[in-house]
Amino acid sequence: MLNEKIQEIRNKSEVYYLNTAAMSLSPPCVEKAVTKYYKERERRGPNFSEYWNKADILRELLGEKLHCSAKEIMFTQSTSMGINLVAGMIPFEPGDNVVITDIEFPSNVYPWMNLKNRGVATRFAKNKNGALGLEEIQKLCDNHTKAVSISWVQATNGYIANLKEIGSFCRERNLFRC
Template sequence: MRYTNGMNTNTDSSGSLDRLAAEEFPVTENHIYLNHAAISPWPERARRAVQAFAEGITRDGSLHFQDWQETERSLRERIRDLLNASGTETIALVPNTSAGLSLVAAGLDWRPGDNVVITDSEFPSNRMPWEALAGQGVEVREALCTPAGDADCEGNILRLVDDRTRVVSVSSVQFGTGRALDLERIGQALSGSDTAFCVDAIQSLGAFPFDLEAIRADFVAADGHKWLLGPEGLGLFYCAPQWLERLHLHQWGWHMAEPFGDFDAREWRPATTARRFEPGTPNTPSNHALEASLSLLQEVGIVRVAERIQARVEYLIEGLSALSDAEFISPVDAGLRAGILNVRFGGRTDKVYQALREGGVQVLTRAGGIRFAPHFYNRYSELDRVLEIVRGA
């Protein structure tokens, strides 16, 4: 995966980062955690943030409401920085990726004969909202992206686009194969057309730089509980300025209205910012957790995070390549991969998986293989232990 911007980089040595990781991730005391493509452990600072919030509301009720709002403002600014967005007015806090993508699917004016282009290896969150439009006469077209290391995924996507394509919606990284898409190529090809570009960024945001200016996405959705190291139940939705008032709304509540905070107003209108997609009360405890988690990623520097993830994936590739029965489902080309490495082991894949789980290694099976997903804090000694278990299974 190419790095698409020059976001903050921490120049501390690897030793300093390793010490920081040891302080922030007590999960490493009991597990070798390589399951960040599913659900990530929280860093210690996220636990402390939620604990402090819980203690405050238990003691004082809503006394610290202004502080909660400041945390929410800080969270939006951190998300803006991660996306390289022009401002926070384009960012909504939503329950999850599915909710964000559904805002687009339900918000457009569809006509019979319209189509949506996705890939053949999308997670259901980026397939079901579009398939649900079949009753309105909308066709879903699936571009060939498998085998992950061979198919011209981006070219296949663009070849399916025609004058009735309303949306191209793709995952930045495919959840099963780990194939990273060249979002800039797709975004540039669609720029200036009538086709909107939508990105499910859940498998890359927090692991690799993301540059809206270069990618030219109209919509981006992502959950906080994977590479962003945050809680479940809180995600983000980016809506480009030109689309903010073009998406039809289907949810209504006090939080999305103007004048904001005037609960007696009988005349109101939806906010002109992305707050229009947030109908009700914020998920304040999760706001505290995700804000703290993002502070860690930005303290380390997202470019440094990406370098360390790539190095760990490379280490696993080199170690597993020595095994005669290792078959890589994920691309091994550094330009096509991200933080996911999916591998089959001939007729012993199930045995390897069981041995890893029994050995305290948290991984999952996906797409017929074992999916390894290390983060920046994983130690090479942990990866050596993983390789030892795989060899001995």
Template structure:
């Protein structure tokens, strides 16, 4: 767990802590820091009453951010990173771009968030079949993937961290399974980036997508996709814009080839305020280290569990430490109005999630034990009143 001296400077960036507002819902929606807010407004002020045409400055920020994300996930190069609006866009880019034949199969599981299922289900028009591994308590293991995979599985789609259980799959082993089978491994990482170490090279990941609005703590409408050189060679790009080509400013040359890097997937004007946000929101992950953040979050969720042990709330699933993240989830007793309880908690400045008859706590790196103790004290008061 981080010492106060390590995270106190970061806590100063989150004024909601001073209210106090105990926000433990980063698996749903991240908080914007004052630094993110300032960086976005710096750009907007330039566009409003500064130089106005800020694209030369913006270009530097875009490339700087691209490089930071590449470092964060250990991509071979910033050239493997493209900006997208959300996870669904990135997954569709890959799913729709690969060449499919009738009889090809895709291996998923039934604990996935819908955005990691629908892009593949639409491929049935090509005769592609999607196989769903039955999940146990909200997750599947690499052993289950190994058991269910077949030679005609062209692609394995998996979340690095499952949204409800918080289970973090062993992507090193999953990558080995995919490579041995000749399958592409495509990862939905929105519940992992910012709280868990991701190394796309060591894990042999072909494609990885993450929106920025959760653990990356950026606004909605910005995210990124990593596509390996091998996977890029297999994608037949479905949409092309003026920025997709080798030299966009050769405006009269319509015979150009596509940009040789993943910038080809950035068709036109990007979400520049969102990229300004990512540019600074990822800094704490690089400074503190995602391995250390993960250990800190396990300690915080252990503290949640200490408070709830002995109540009639039951852990949704028990997970080994190597597969844990910053998500901890409990089944609510039947008959309890979870939505009403969540609203009562919000009025008391405690924010958590209610999903599918379960409650989910998801603190982040800047939270400390005092936050957990205070939030759980209020939570138990509300819960015991059986609102």
């Protein structure tokens, strides 16, 4: 049943919309789907097994598009919640550090700065005219760096980070990539 449902959805569309955070408008198809979901829930009550089944289908489809396993995909209420969960699960020790950029959205700053009470430093890679190069991140990483957290697209100016390059560097150093 699950595989049939995935194939049915796969055949319907080549366009996939990923929410662009709290400031974006939802496309009409998303609004329609959410309205349909709530009307059905109001009519029949909550159906948890159907909800989890749909979540599994979505994980499979996203895994294909993002070239990862469905098991690597987690849904949270917001990006802020997701970053807080990640910051709390990394096994930091006093003296460790995390590298972020100096133009990150607050949701990707405060969770890391809050680790100060656990002895973890937050280091800020400096942008150059709004752009962020790998060199700036590399300069700040040492043997105590546990994670690099950078937005793919910066909210302040729309800069698109080269995640492939940054991810390769992090994999070589065995760092968490957030």
